[in-house]
Amino acid sequence: MSKRLYLNLFLSLLILLFGYNFASGLTDFWTIRIINILAIVLAGFFLIKFNPNLLPKKENSTFRIIYIFPIIIGIIGLFLATYFIPLLVYNLMEWQWTDKIRPTQSELPRFLLLLTVWAFLEEIYFRRIISQKLFNEKGFSKAIWISALIFSFAHIFSENGLFGPFVGGIVLGYIYLKTRNIWLSFLTHLAFNLTSFFLSPKLTENIANFNSYQKISLIIILGFGLIVAMFLIIRKQTNNKQPELKTSR
Numbered sequence: 001m002s003k004r005l006y007l008n009l010f011l012s013l014l015i016l017l018f019g020y021n022f023a024s025g026l027t028d029f030w031t032i033r034i035i036n037i038l039a040i041v042l043a044g045f046f047l048i049k050f051n052p053n054l055l056p057k058k059e060n061s062t063f064r065i066i067y068i069f070p071i072i073i074g075i076i077g078l079f080l081a082t083y084f085i086p087l088l089v090y091n092l093m094e095w096q097w098t099d100k101i102r103p104t105q106s107e108l109p110r111f112l113l114l115l116t117v118w119a120f121l122e123e124i125y126f127r128r129i130i131s132q133k134l135f136n137e138k139g140f141s142k143a144i145w146i147s148a149l150i151f152s153f154a155h156i157f158s159e160n161g162l163f164g165p166f167v168g169g170i171v172l173g174y175i176y177l178k179t180r181n182i183w184l185s186f187l188t189h190l191a192f193n194l195t196s197f198f199l200s201p202k203l204t205e206n207i208a209n210f211n212s213y214q215k216i217s218l219i220i221i222l223g224f225g226l227i228v229a230m231f232l233i234i235r236k237q238t239n240n241k242q243p244e245l246k247t248s249r
Contacts, residue, residue, distance in 0.1 A: 005137055008047060009130065013150055016043040016125075020157045033114055037121060044125040047133065056132040061180035070233035071175060071184065075192050077226025078171050080219055082164035083200060087207075088216045115197065119189040126151050126169065127176040127185050135177055144173045167227075168192070174231060178238045 019039020023032040048054040126147060135143035148169030155165040168189075176185035203210075210216055 002137070005133070009133075009146075009150065012043045012047045012130075013153060015046055016040055016154055017156065019043075020154070024157045030110075033118075037117070040121050040125050044121075044129055047125075047129050056129060056136050058128075058132050058136075059180050063181055063183055064179070064237075066237055067175075067179055067181075067184055067234060070230040070237070071188050071191075073226050073233070074171055074175070074230030075188060075195060077223045077230065078168060078192055079195050079199065080223030081167060081227065082160075082223075083196070083203065084210070084216050084219045084223065085163065086161065087210060088213070088220065091211070091213065091216065112194075115193050116190055119193055120186055122151075123172070123176070123182055123186040123189055126154070127172060128182050131173050131176055140177060143177060144170060147173050171227060171230070175234065178234050 016039050019035055019042070023035040023039070026032050026035070048056075130150060131143050131147040134146055138146070148166050151169030151172075152162045152166035155162060158165075172185045172189055175188055176182060179185075210219075
């Protein structure tokens with residue numbers, strides 16, 4: 001069973017990366033995104049044998065407001081860590097820091113819609129299918145680390161590098177598996193994307209204020225501290241409000 005599980009995960013990731021690689025050779029922004037969407041949908045359907053009824057079983061959950069506060073803390077921490085770690089690397093290597101290309105004003109509504117759809121599809125694929133499948137068969141810890149690793153490799157053709165998505169995969173996987181609620185991980189993912197989209201350019205405009213290694217390092221430590229705080233708060237909330245997670249039947 002383990003070998004088959006890992007083989008299916010590997011083949012699904014290959015399908016995804018093949019689509020992403022093909023799209024990376026194109027130039028039209030929207031064509032690239034459409035192919036990426038088709039790739040992740042196909043990879044997800046492959047894992048459930050093209051039958052929605054074969055989604056991994058999960059325990060029922062409800063949307064609990066108490067999780068919002070720690071999730072906000074986690075989003076802030078994740079943003080600080082994933083923005084300032086690359087900045088630190090760029091400073092150490094004496095590279096020129098540049099911001100990502102932004103859509104035009106007329107493209108903005110479609111771009112924001114794309115961010116929403118993309119966050120939802122990634123949560124279905126990486127958390128609802130992969131994390132849940134791993135959790136059901138391998139338990140909580142392996143589900144977190146392996147799904148985060150797959151999430152990281154899936155970003156190999158993006159501009160985000162691998163470390164940021166790996167940390168993001170841990171955060172999102174933890175939220176999903178602890179709360180058992182895909183909507184909470186989806187909203188976390190979307191909120192992080194929107195925070196990065198709107199706040200990163202503002203920080204880049206004032207990049208001269210972050211030319212100190214010590215200052216950048218302290219911000220990164222703060223970011224990881226907030227992420228750890230989120231883990232601890234959610235763990236306490238789930239231990240108090242819900243029974244311990246068990247693998248689905």
